Amino acid sequence: MAGNSYGTLFRITTFGESHGDALGGIIDGCPPGITIDLEAIQFEMSRRKPGQSAIVTQRKEPDDVQFLSGIFEGKTTGTPIGFIIPNTNQKSDDYSHIKDNYRPSHADYVYEKKYGVRDYRGGGRSSARETASRVVAGAVAKQMLPDIKINAYVSSVGPIFLDKPYQDLDFSKTENNPVRCPDEQAAVIMEEYIRDIRKQGDTVGGTVTCVIQNVPIGLGEPVFDKLHAELGKAMLSINAVKGFEFGSGFEGAKMKGSAHNDLYNADGTTKTNLSGGIQGGISNGMDIYFRVAFKPVATIMQKQESLDNKGNITEMTGKGRHDPCVVPRAVPIVEAMAAIVLADFYLINKTYQ
Secondary structure, three states: OOOOEEOOOOEEEEEOOOOOOEEEEEEEOOOOOOEOOHHHHHHHHHHHOOOOOOOOOOOOOOOOOEEOOOEEOOEEOOOOEEEEEEOOOOOHHHHHHHOOEEOOOOOHHHHHHHHOOOOOHHHHHHOHHHHHHHHHHHHHHHHHOOOOEEEEEEEEEOOEEOOOOHHHOOHHHHHHOOOOOOOHHHHHHHHHHHHHHHHOOOOOOEEEEEEEEOOOOOOOOOHHHOHHHHHHHHHHOOOOEEEEEEOOHHHHHHOOHHHHOOOEOOOOOEOOOOOOOEEOOEEOOOOEEEEEEEOOOOOOOOEEEEEEOOOOEEEEEOOOOOOOOOHHHHHHHHHHHHHHHHHHHHHHHHOOO
C-alpha cells in the first residue's frame, strides 16, 4: 500500500491499524532547535481521542504519545521524529460479523478488491483512528509556526447551521462544549440532535470551518502546488470528507466580478476577503478560511442490506463502538492537517531567501 506519506520538506509518514498493537509515525524535515511542548501535543490528542463525551464513540483510549527519536532535552534535533501511540482498548470481536460482509458506503469492499485482503477489525488501515498520528504531526507543526493561529470549529451538524461569520465568534469557547461549536446556543441544539440520532441507531454528517490567521504573504507555489490546492488535498485525505471550499467557495459562482473582487487598501490588505486569503495559489496575508464537509459514518446500528464475499445480498446490523457524528472529533484533525500544509510551505518558502 502506497500513499502513507504527506508533505515535501515537512513530511509525515503514518503506520498502524485500528486494532493493531500501536499506531505511529515519522516526522521528517522538522528543523533543529524547535522547543517542543509535550503537554500541548497531548492536549491536541485529548481533543481527538475516543470516549471523551457521550456523543462520540465510547472506545476508551488514552492516546498517550511515546516519542522515540528526534527530540533531545526538549528540543528537536533535526533528525526524524519517531513516535508511537499504543492501542489499549481493542474489542476485535465486535467486528466478527463483518468478516465476510461489506458495510455499505465503507472502504471494506474496495480494500478487499484492491489488495485481496483486508483487516476487518475496526476497518484496519481505513479506520479514522489513523488520524491520531496526523494530530501528533500537526501539533509539532503548530509549534514550528507559533505566530500563525489555526482555529477550527463545528459549523453545522445535519440540517443545523451556524450562520454567524467567523469574525463574530469567540474561538476560546470552542472547547467549552462536546460539539466544539463556539456559539453556545447552536452547540446545545447540535448536541441534542446528535443524541437523538444516536438513539435512532443512525449517524449524521456535518461541516468543520477552519480559520488561519497571521499567515505571511508568499506561502504556496503557482500552477500545481497552489496553497489552496494542497489544503484541499490535505482535507480530502481525512476519513469521511466529501467536500472542501475556501473563501467565497461555491457561493462565489453566483456573483459578478464587480462584487467578488477584493479591492486593495494602500498597505496591500484588502477591503473584503472573498479570496479567502489566497490569490494565484499564494497567501496574501489576509485570513485564510475554508469549510470541510463530512459524510455520516457508514456503520449504523440499524438493519440494512449488505453484500458478502460470495456475492450474496444479506442483511446486517452494525455493532461495536462508533461515532454518531464525526465532526466534533474532526476539529483537531482539520487543524492538524492545515498546520502540516503550512509548515511544509513555510520551509519551501525559505528556499527563496
